[in-house]
Amino acid sequence: MSSSYDLICIGAGPTGLASAIEAKRAGMHPLVIDKGCLCNSLFHYPVNMTFFTTPELLEIGDLPMTCATEKPTRVDALKYYRKTTEHYQLDLRLFEMVEKVEGHDGSFVLHTRASSGSRHTYHTRNIVIATGYYDLPNRLGVPGEDLPHVSHYYTEAHNFWDQEVVVIGGKNSAAEAALELFRSGARVTLVHRRAELGMNIKYWVRPDIENRVRAGQVHGLFETHVIRFEPGCVWVRGKDGDRALPARQVFAMTGYHPDFDFLRRLGILLDPQTNKPSINSETLESNVPGIYLAGVVIGGNATSEIFIENGRFHGKQIASALAGKVSDLRSHRSSQ
Secondary structure, eight states: EEEEEEEEOOOOEEEEEHHHOOOOHHHEEEEEEEESTTTHHHHHHHSSSSSSOOOOGGGTTTTOOOOOOSBHHHHHHHHHHHHHHHHTOEEESSSSSEEEEEETTTEEEEEEEEESSSSEEEEEEEEEEESSSSSBOOOOOTTTTTTTTSSSOOSGGGGGTTTTTEEEEEEEEHHHHHHHHHHHHHHHEEEEEEOOOTTSTTTTTTHHHHHHHTTTSSEESOOEEEEETTTTTEEEEEEEEEEEEOOOOEOOOBBBOOHHHHHHHHTBBOOTTOBBBBBBBTBBBBSSTEEEEEEGGGGGGOOTTTOHHHHHHHHHHHHHHHHHHHHHHHHHHOOO
């Protein structure tokens, strides 16, 4: 199957959807492709997660977001983005992996493989990369990290009632997971390589986790490193030497990073230290003409710099740049 578009957005998260919406509002014919479901990263967030923001800061396409509480939940956000996609009648290809990109500005060819195994080809004038970062965890790089009881994603706590659970990390995701597990009856050990928790933990979470650690309700091990995983336990190294921690489950909340290899395969230049891509800050076009970047991929290693709240505006920048490109092309043709 072969189809042609003015713009293909790779990534069906809020930023990719916003980019397609703005392109459609500007009169273009966009397509959105994602290897997972709609808003795949949000779908895999903790089940009971509440956003650290207000509804209007998650809005795209100038459509209002309503929810029952002051701060939206994961469920609220997923419902909103489904309805927004339906409202704008966006053309999507979900559960379809982009395997290869060929061509040049004005004439790109994308080769994809669907989860069913079928292969497809799409032609487009321009590309937006809005692939986020949640699919690729920052690995610890220690033996046993791929064992079944080790996960880089926290979902919910109920099935760990009365079980030994180890949480690795010292930022928001680790603190919130440890608290929810504790309140669901798990016996929680929090392991962090630094002497204290991260400075950017949410203001209402910090005193809660600190008090639980201080009271011994969550066992806190600081300045402690994981050295290996074994079935049913985690080996750590601290000031008192090596020890094994019993663990029915381990949640390694060590952060995530964009797919830098994919960007490099497209020819996009990345800073050797920060992994920030080479882009025009006004148009968000990369060093590869016709390929634009949106959302957290722009931040390189600094994944905490860009959120839905600011990444959602990248689509307007790109649509404006594309509209200018079309206008310049028409002017050039009329002068010939």
